[in-house]
Amino acid sequence: MTMTTGATVPERLGHRARWTATLVVTPCAAAVFGAAVSWAAQTEPPKSATTISHAKATAARSALSAPDKAADTRTAALRRESAQGRQAATAMHHDLLALQVLLAQLGGDASSADSYPSDAADTLSGTGPAGLPVVTTVHLDKWPSADRAR
Amino acid sequence: MSALAARRHRGVRAGTLVAAITLSAGITGLIVGSAAQQIAGRHLAVWVVGRASAMCAYVLLVALVLMGLLLSHPWRARVRRPSTAARIRLHITLSVFTLVFITLHIVILATDRYAGVGWWGALVPMGASYRPVAITIGLIAVWSGLLAGITAALAGRLPRRLWWPIHKVASVALVLAWLHSVLGGKDTVALFVLYIPTAALLVVVGVSRYVAHQPADRIAELH
Numbered sequence: 001m002t003m004t005t006g007a008t009v010p011e012r013l014g015h016r017a018r019w020t021a022t023l024v025v026t027p028c029a030a031a032v033f034g035a036a037v038s039w040a041a042q043t044e045p046p047k048s049a050t051t052i053s054h055a056k057a058t059a060a061r062s063a064l065s066a067p068d069k070a071a072d073t074r075t076a077a078l079r080r081e082s083a084q085g086r087q088a089a090t091a092m093h094h095d096l097l098a099l100q101v102l103l104a105q106l107g108g109d110a111s112s113a114d115s116y117p118s119d120a121a122d123t124l125s126g127t128g129p130a131g132l133p134v135v136t137t138v139h140l141d142k143w144p145s146a147d148r149a150r
Numbered sequence: 151m152s153a154l155a156a157r158r159h160r161g162v163r164a165g166t167l168v169a170a171i172t173l174s175a176g177i178t179g180l181i182v183g184s185a186a187q188q189i190a191g192r193h194l195a196v197w198v199v200g201r202a203s204a205m206c207a208y209v210l211l212v213a214l215v216l217m218g219l220l221l222s223h224p225w226r227a228r229v230r231r232p233s234t235a236a237r238i239r240l241h242i243t244l245s246v247f248t249l250v251f252i253t254l255h256i257v258i259l260a261t262d263r264y265a266g267v268g269w270w271g272a273l274v275p276m277g278a279s280y281r282p283v284a285i286t287i288g289l290i291a292v293w294s295g296l297l298a299g300i301t302a303a304l305a306g307r308l309p310r311r312l313w314w315p316i317h318k319v320a321s322v323a324l325v326l327a328w329l330h331s332v333l334g335g336k337d338t339v340a341l342f343v344l345y346i347p348t349a350a351l352l353v354v355v356g357v358s359r360y361v362a363h364q365p366a367d368r369i370a371e372l373h
Contacts, residue, residue, distance in 0.1 A: 014235060021239035023170050027177040029247045032209045036202035037185040043201070043337060044194050 197265060200258030205344075207251035208331055211295075212348045214244040215324050219355045224362040245299055252292060281334055288330030295323035324352065 185202075189195040220226060221237055232240070259265040260272035267285060271278025275286040298320035301313040332345055 017233070017235040017239040018243075019167065019170070020232075020236055021243040023174040025240065025243045025247055027174050027181065029206065029210060029251070030178040030181040033202060033206040033251070034181040034185040036205035036209075037188055037198060039340070040198045040201040040205065041188055041192065043340075044192065044198055 194264060196258055196262050200255055200262060200265065203251045203254040203258065204331070204334075205340075207248055207255055208327065208344075209348075210244055210248040210251060211324060211327055212352065214241065214248050215320065215352060216355060217241045217244060218320065219352075219359050223355075223359045224364060225358075245302070248295075249299065252295075256292070284330055284333035287326050288334060291323045291326030291330055294319050294326065298323060321356070 189198050192198060217237065217240055220229075221234075221241060226234075256272050259267045260269045266280035267278045271280075271282070271285055272289070275289055276282045278285040298317050301308070301316040305313050305317075328345060328349055332341060335341070
């Protein structure tokens with residue numbers, strides 16, 4: 001047997017064989033391609049899977065920005081709490097002053113309660129922590145510890 | 151009278167050729183148009199075409215190798231139709247179409263972001279982010295296939311003992327392409343329906359080609 005493949009192909013093959021091969025293979029290849037497209041279209045991943053990378057990127061961006069927002073919220077809350085605490089401390093300080101003045105008045109009633117001039121008095125009024133009214137007259141010049149507390 | 155008959159014969163031949171071209175083009179256009187309608191509007195239409203082109207290239211490659219094995223098979227003389235010339239032309243045409251679909255597959259997957267291959271991955275071994283081993287195997291398969299095709303294209307200009315041994319590297323290309331298809335895809339159904347039967351068919355034909363080989367055939371190959 002002799003091998004006829006290849007060696008003298010360009011010279012021997014006629015136009016008819018060329019046309020026949022081309023005209024047969026072209027629709028056959030198209031048919032295979034059409035069938036492959038139908039099969040590949042069935043294996044197409046769902047849209048959710050294809051956008052997973054985009055979703056991951058979005059989630060990563062959200063994860064990066066979420067702690068900042070939470071921190072901002074927490075900071076604002078802490079600031080509010082701090083302001084409320086300062087207000088409460090001021091009120092309690094006023095209450096303390098009032099109690100000290102009352103104590104001083106009670107201690108000095110017997111001797112010189114009426115001897116203080118009215119223009120030297122500093123009046124404190126307000127509401128205590130429990131909502132009780134605190135209204136009293138403080139004589140700061142007669143009570144050195146009141147200056148320190150102020 | 152004979153001139154008139156010859157003219158009529160030429161006219162019939164031309165008419166037949168035109169009719170055959172029209173029929174072939176019509177069928178091809180119908181199938182391609184139907185396929186285009188199927189994927190029109192899909193969000194991964196490009197990826198679908200890339201995958202379909204790979205599948206089509208694999209089927210054409212199997213047909214190409216089968217035709218090559220049959221061309222060199224010791225029993226080829228027992229089959230009269232189609233003629234040897236037509237078989238060789240069929241082999242060449244199949245190689246051209248296979249190359250076209252492989253090129254389409256590479257270009258689409260290199261340009262499609264969803265595929266995760268890119269031009270770097272499509273041209274450089276281990277450069278792809280998606281299954282680099284499988285894609286590298288496919289890349290080597292393309293190179294070896296091109297080597298087989300180029301040597302075959304030089305068949306009329308080079309002595310047979312030069313191009314014929316190199317042309318046998320096409321079997322390596324086929325094995326690598328099969329591995330690329332199996333490792334690159336993840337459809338086990340397609341694996342059993344397409345890849346295993348085609349591989350079995352090629353193994354059977356290839357083994358029969360070499361088992362039926364006679365010493366005289368080997369001597370003839372050297373000339």
